[in-house]
Amino acid sequence: MSTPLKLVAFDLDGTLTQHKTPIEPQNRAVLEALSQRYHLLMVGAGNAQRIFHQLGDFPIDVIGNYGMQHGSYDPESRSLRVENAAPVPCDREDILARAAELRYRCGFTHYMGGSVEFHDSGVLTFALLGTEAAPADKLAFDPDRSRRRAVLDQVTAAFPEFNVFVGGSSSFDLAPKPYDKRYALERYCAAHGIALSEAAFCGDDYGPGGNDECVYRAGVRFFKVDDYRRFGETVAELLR
Numbered sequence: 001m002s003t004p005l006k007l008v009a010f011d012l013d014g015t016l017t018q019h020k021t022p023i024e025p026q027n028r029a030v031l032e033a034l035s036q037r038y039h040l041l042m043v044g045a046g047n048a049q050r051i052f053h054q055l056g057d058f059p060i061d062v063i064g065n066y067g068m069q070h071g072s073y074d075p076e077s078r079s080l081r082v083e084n085a086a087p088v089p090c091d092r093e094d095i096l097a098r099a100a101e102l103r104y105r106c107g108f109t110h111y112m113g114g115s116v117e118f119h120d121s122g123v124l125t126f127a128l129l130g131t132e133a134a135p136a137d138k139l140a141f142d143p144d145r146s147r148r149r150a151v152l153d154q155v156t157a158a159f160p161e162f163n164v165f166v167g168g169s170s171s172f173d174l175a176p177k178p179y180d181k182r183y184a185l186e187r188y189c190a191a192h193g194i195a196l197s198e199a200a201f202c203g204d205d206y207g208p209g210g211n212d213e214c215v216y217r218a219g220v221r222f223f224k225v226d227d228y229r230r231f232g233e234t235v236a237e238l239l240r
Contacts (some may be wrong), residue, residue, distance in 0.1 A: 067184030
C-alpha cells in the first residue's frame with residue numbers, strides 16, 4: 001500500500017452477511033481482528049440502529065440511510081447514539097405522479113399496496129411490486145437485477161433531485177442529493193481528520209446502480225466482496 005490505511009469501512013448486507021440477517025460468527029471475528037489495527041466504520045443504506053443490532057451490537061460507528069443518520073458508538077453504555085439529518089421535504093403527490101408515469105411507461109402497472117414508501121429520513125423506496133408484495137414474489141422478481149438495470153436511466157431521469165440505486169430485491173432506493181455512501185464516507189473522514197487515501201471500503205454492490213458503486217468509482221481503495229462467506233479471504237491482506 002502506498003499510503004498506510006487508518007480506516008476500513010464496510011457495507012453490511014451481501015458483504016458481511018445475508019440481507020437483514022445476523023452477522024456470521026466468522027465474519028464478526030474478522031471485524032474484531034481488523035479493529036485491533038484500524039478504525040472501523042459501517043456505511044449502510046438502512047436504519048443505523050437496525051444495522052447495529054444486526055451486527056450483534058458490535059462496537060463500531062454506523063452511518064445509516066446513505067449518510068442521513070450518524071451513529072456514534074458509546075463504549076460506556078455499549079449502545080449507539082444516533083443523530084438524524086434534517087428531513088428533506090418532498091411533494092408526495094408529485095412523486096407519486098412521476099412514479100405512476102414510470103410504471104405506465106416501463107410496464108410495472110400491477111402492484112400490491114402503495115407505489116412509493118416515504119421514510120421519515122427523507123429516503124424513498126420505489127417499490128415496483130408494491131409495498132405489500134409477498135416476500136417470495138420480491139425475491140423471484142429480479143434476482144440478477146437485469147430488469148431494474150434496464151430501466152435505471154429512466155428512473156434516474158424521472159427523479160433528478162435524488163440519487164437512485166437498485167435496492168432490495170424488487171425496488172429502487174431514492175436518496176435526496178447529495179446523500180450517498182461516497183458523500184457519507186467523505187464527511188466522516190473529514191470530521192475525523194482522515195484522508196480518503198487513508199481509507200478503504202469493502203462492498204458487494206459496486207455494479208451499475210449499486211449503492212456501493214459511487215465509492216468504487218471514487219478512487220477509494222475498494223475490496224470487492226462477491227461472496228460474504230469469503231469475506232475473510234477477500235480482506236486477508238489487511239491483516240498481514
